[in-house]
Amino acid sequence: MxxxxxxxxxxxxxxxxxxxxxxxxxxxxxxxxxxxxxxxxxxxxxxxxxxxxxxxxxxxPELVKAIAEAAANPAGASILSATHRGAVELASELLATLPELEGHKVWFGHSGSDANETAFRAIAAATGRPRMIAFRGAYHGGTQGSMAISGHGVQAHAARDPRLTLIAYPNPYRGEDGQEVLLDLERQFATTLPPHEVGALFIEPIQSDGGLIVPPQGFLRELVTMCRRHGILIVSDEVKVGLARSGLMHCFRHEGFTPDLICLGKGLGGGLPISALIGPAAIMDHATAFAMQTLHGNPVCVAAARAVLRVIGTExxxxxxxxxxxxxxxxxxxxxxxxxxxxxxxxxxxxxxxxxxxxxxxxxxxxxxxxxxxxxxxxxxxxxxxxxxxxxxxxxxxxxxxxxxxxxxxxxxxxxxxxxxxxxxxxxxxxxxxxxx
Ligand SMILES: Cc1ncc(COP(=O)(O)O)c(C=O)c1O
CATH class of the missing domain: 3.90.1150.10 (Aspartate Aminotransferase, domain 1)
Structure with a gap:
């Protein structure tokens, strides 16, 4: 053939x-x-x-028009050493979709991978708490730093961060309600995993590459409550399931918890490479020149993302x-x-x-x-x-x-x-x- x-x-x-x-x-x-x-x-x-x-x-057509206009009159090529109108507007538009979060800021990347990697690095650096928790089966990306906090078997070739703790993602089809996972984490907090050393819990509100698992009702909310008691930040990786795909603008809203940081990617650019990490200023302004690549905030990609948000609204x-x-x-x-x-x-x-x-x-x-x-x-x-x-x-x-x-x-x-x-x-x-x- x-x-x-x-x-x-x-x-x-x-x-x-x-x-x-x-x-x-x-x-x-x-x-x-x-x-x-x-x-x-x-x-x-x-x-x-x-x-x-x-x-x-x-x-x-809206996406094609936005890309063509931005390409015909590009406001530079990057956001590193000069800002541009599109990037500022897009950041405001993304923040407006999250009225429950106050004092948050936006970082722009190329992919879900770099957004998750930046979340991991910035949280560890800003909080001084280097340990992270993620789920077995989680796929947070394909760069070294995002693989380091992932738990997917397909990445058996990749080095996990030694300070990463993986917990089970309960699967209702396999009869799991998540209570065992909560108990297990409590046990670890009391013994081998001092919670004050844990910077963040990375959550996929639907575990996608791990098998399209919708978590048991109430499980993520309980888990978030448990982690919050110890000052652990919550990252919602919405790269695949966010931005209207789940039937709500943000998927975490199905689960009754509010994350501290949110990763967006994939559909954000409608097919062009752009991602966003949204988080509290204390993390997002921790340092300058800390997580950047030359073409981050590229105006053509930004224009595509603005068109995607617009069309999500109008249609x-x-x-x-x-x-x-x-x-x-x-x-x-x-x-x-x-x-x-x-x-x-x-x-x-x-x-x-x-x-x-x-x-x-x-x-x-x-x-x-x-x-x-x-x-x-x-x-x-x-x-x-x-x-x-x-x-x-x-x-x-x-x-x-x-x-x-x-x-x-x-x-x-x-x-x-x-x-x-x-x-x-x-x-x-x-x-x-x-x-x-
Ligand atoms: C939940 C999730 N996070 C992050 C990523 C990585 O995104 P990218 O491949 O755009 O870097 C993926 C990709 O499948 C994903 O599903």
Whole structure:
């Protein structure tokens, strides 16, 4: 299927594998709305939106206009040694989405990774409390400093920070309510983990790459309360699930706690590289020239982010995510009744997971089922990938602009793909070349 001179084959010849996370031979020439166009001209419905980055889909006119205008009259290229209007306005607009936080400031980066890394470094330096707590299965980024505070098995090659403590992220599908995690942390606070040495707790309000796990109700609130008693700061990593995707502007609001710091990325730029870290001035003004890269605050990326925020407002995309996400969730639950491979369907708004299992009663995770399903879905015209500590959870993070008709098409194709896999129509050889996650 992959011709020797195809774009995909040429990618194999010319581009390093270090940054590849491939599930099938997708090579793109363009995109429009919720669809991408591959090298053969085929239109595929994109249920991933490039891992959530294409929050407005592809080629949204407001985004295109904002980028073109900023590129035609750029206010410099960076925010390091000169400020510019767009950056100041964007910071104010982001802060306005968080009226519950007072005296906060915004730092701009390129990616979720650099935002989390900066949070970690700035908190440790400003508080003098170098220990951090994060969750097993957490993915906070792919740079040294963000991997240091992550807990995902896919990063087994990376060095964790020796001062990092990982705790379990309770999974309701596995019968976990989180009480054991709270007790365990109390025990650690009383023995090996002096809480006054802990700077922050890093939370994903839905653990995304760890398996799209929605935490048990009330668990995060209790955990936050416990940590706050010891002056531990709370960081909400909303890189994937924030900015309207969960059906609310900020995902932590589903959980009834307010973080001290918030990391945003991915969908913030609608496909352009920009991230933001929002936190109290005591942390964010700890030092100058402390966390910077030349093109941070780039005016074209800033303009894209402002357009994304504007369109989230004018097109009421949080409400759309809640409504279309509800339809998708229902469609997927209907599929679950038909397919023994589907163990669980979960999520909020337009961040949904479908857990595939080889034995539904025993809830046995199956990576081959996930790998074959996304491969077959691709052949049938649907793009989605899988995540999870066991690599068996299909992840749906489509554009926030997804329509009801597109959601219905997605469910239909996914159902067909799962049926094909259950009927043994996808061979082991077909997926052998794709390591996936
Ligand atoms: C919750 C979360 N935080 C941080 C990151 C890292 O973001 P990036 O890959 O843009 O650096 C990711 C990426 O998947 C993520 O899901």
């Amino acid at each position: 992959i011709g020797a001179n195809s774009l995909y084959a040429r990618d194999g010849e010319a581009i390093s594998s270090l940054q590849k996370l491939r599930f099938f031979p997708l090579a793109l020439e363009g995109g429009n709305g919720a669809h991408v166009i591959d090298e053969t001209g085929r239109r595929l419905l994109d249920l991933s939106a490039a891992w959530g980055a294409a929050s407005l889909g592809y080629g949204h 009421q995309l949080a409400a759309n995510a809640a409504r279309i996400g509800g339809e998708l969730l229902q469609g997927l639950r209907d599929l679950r009744r038909l397919h023994p491979s589907i163990g669980d369907v979960r999520g909020r708004g337009l961040v949904l997971g479908v857990e595939l299992v080889s034995d539904v009663a025993a809830r046995t995770p199956s990576k081959p089922l996930a790998a074959k399903t996304v491969y077959r879905a691709f052949e049938r015209g649907l793009v989605l990938y899988y995540v999870g500590q066991n690599s068996n959870v299909l992840e749906l993070t489509p554009p926030l602009t997804l329509t009801s008709a597109e959601a219905a098409t997605a469910v239909r194709i996914l159902g067909e793909a799962i049926a094909d896999v259950e009927a043994g129509q996808v061979s082991d050889e077909a997926i052998a070349a794709f390591a996936g996650w």
